[in-house]
Amino acid sequence: MPPFRRVALIGLGLIAGSMALAMRRAGLAESITGHARSAETRAVALEIGLVDSVHATAAGAAAEADLVVLAVPVGAMASIAREIGPHLAPGCIVTDVGSVKQAVIEAVAPHLPAGVHFVPGHPLAGTEHSGPRAGFATLFRNRWCILTPPEDADPQAVARLRALWEAMGANVDLMDAPHHDLVLAVTSHAPHLIAYTMVGVADDLRRVTDSEVIKYSAAGFRDFTRIAASDPTMWRDVFLSNKAATLEILGRFTEELFALQRAIRREDGDHLHAYFTRTRAIRRGIIEAGQDVDAPDFGRSASDRGDSAS
């Protein structure tokens, strides 16, 4: 028997769609129902078989579910929680997939009735694409999913959600919400804002240099554009809802950048060389941690090279 009887996906974008496909493949839900604000998205989700049924309202989808997944932008969480709260079945587990956790807890928890288990979550997986057609069943494979249950969370609810994510291929970690938000500000939120900024600068200069910025993007800039192509609404909400930690990291970043700019201006080659040597070691740590492969591709896909290596 599947571990969940009826899963309700609120929001039917990349993450929810990938969850639906992963759950179907591993037989984790008897039925999956869904809601999206847009009628077109609902129709697509039904047509491509992500869900067994769709509802025009979030409350309709959430009623009678034993697992409700909030997969909407962080800024939309409060109103969804307010709407579904009165309709949730006792014992139901509510989780989310938002990129920040403290703001989501503040937005959602007050609207949930007693007897409903709220276990916030964040799968560290994504692509630059969005919408119901962007999902794929292996999106979470070997990626981390961080759960941030409150101290008084029901251990059995946490264990069931953990098992679900593991069955979808993810590795699961638990931590408290403020710590999650700081770690993600470093590993994700600040890098995204920086990438957006650099791509914006290049866009301004494009008028000067015609299409050369795009043409010669393989020299490093391309990796920034991939990051900066992520969903604008999701990222607006991330920055607004993890404001303090993001600004803290950006402050440190600006300080360091000024120090390096000064080293360039003063032609202090030793300072630059020492700095670049230190950062190189971090890359090795990431490869050893299994979060990337040590292949000389610099942005090419491995298959580009595989068929042509001599």
Added chain:
Amino acid sequence: MPPFRRVALIGLGLIAGSMALAMRRAGLAESITGHARSAETRAVALEIGLVDSVHATAAGAAAEADLVVLAVPVGAMASIAREIGPHLAPGCIVTDVGSVKQAVIEAVAPHLPAGVHFVPGHPLAGTEHSGPRAGFATLFRNRWCILTPPEDADPQAVARLRALWEAMGANVDLMDAPHHDLVLAVTSHAPHLIAYTMVGVADDLRRVTDSEVIKYSAAGFRDFTRIAASDPTMWRDVFLSNKAATLEILGRFTEELFALQRAIRREDGDHLHAYFTRTRAIRRGIIEAGQDVDAPDFGRSASDRGDSAS
């Protein structure tokens, strides 16, 4: 008959090694000789068959060559040019692979005798690895190589070098050196400094967050570490020798970053959303220009997914 009789590679790192392998595969040189400062590098290059012979001095390698490729860090170009200048054969073509062009021209041109053709070049290709073992024959395939010949350059020498790069798989463009340096400051030099900076910030914070920064790097930070793992000596020289253009772009970058930080602080969601929507369009331009693939992998290699897609 191969287009070049004797090619001398001065410096035997990633780029020179890849050129050697590409030239051998396409039959572009009767013989390839090489020089590296380190005896160990010379031994490796000989052992793995990059070159037919090695020389303990750059002058020894360059003598009698009809093509000399300067593949050393930009900061080493002047002394190499001074050393080889008196030994170059009349009619010989000298080129380089440096990431900046004005500084290389200033460093090299004064040391070359009349009758030698200097055609500066820059292949926009690389990996995070360095050294003679890092090279591979397809590194330049479908990548751009920019030549920046002076106005009075011999058209036949330019054409021969162009044909060589095309035979190694590259697409060739010609532009003047100052323009090259500005375009590369945008597409490569500033992004590299920014990536180095962000990785440095994370390294400082690692003491706070233990190994979490590495563990959760897939969330965006990983792409920065790939860029920031490039050769420290090469990049020190790039920033010192393209100082003005790099500082100019970094100045614009800081301005934009401050504007976005202010938008976060003021919770100006419309500003953020509009900015992120604009940058997303640039990504599409890059995919249309054929400089990356539109696959939902966000840093995974395509082969990671290919074997597991349902």
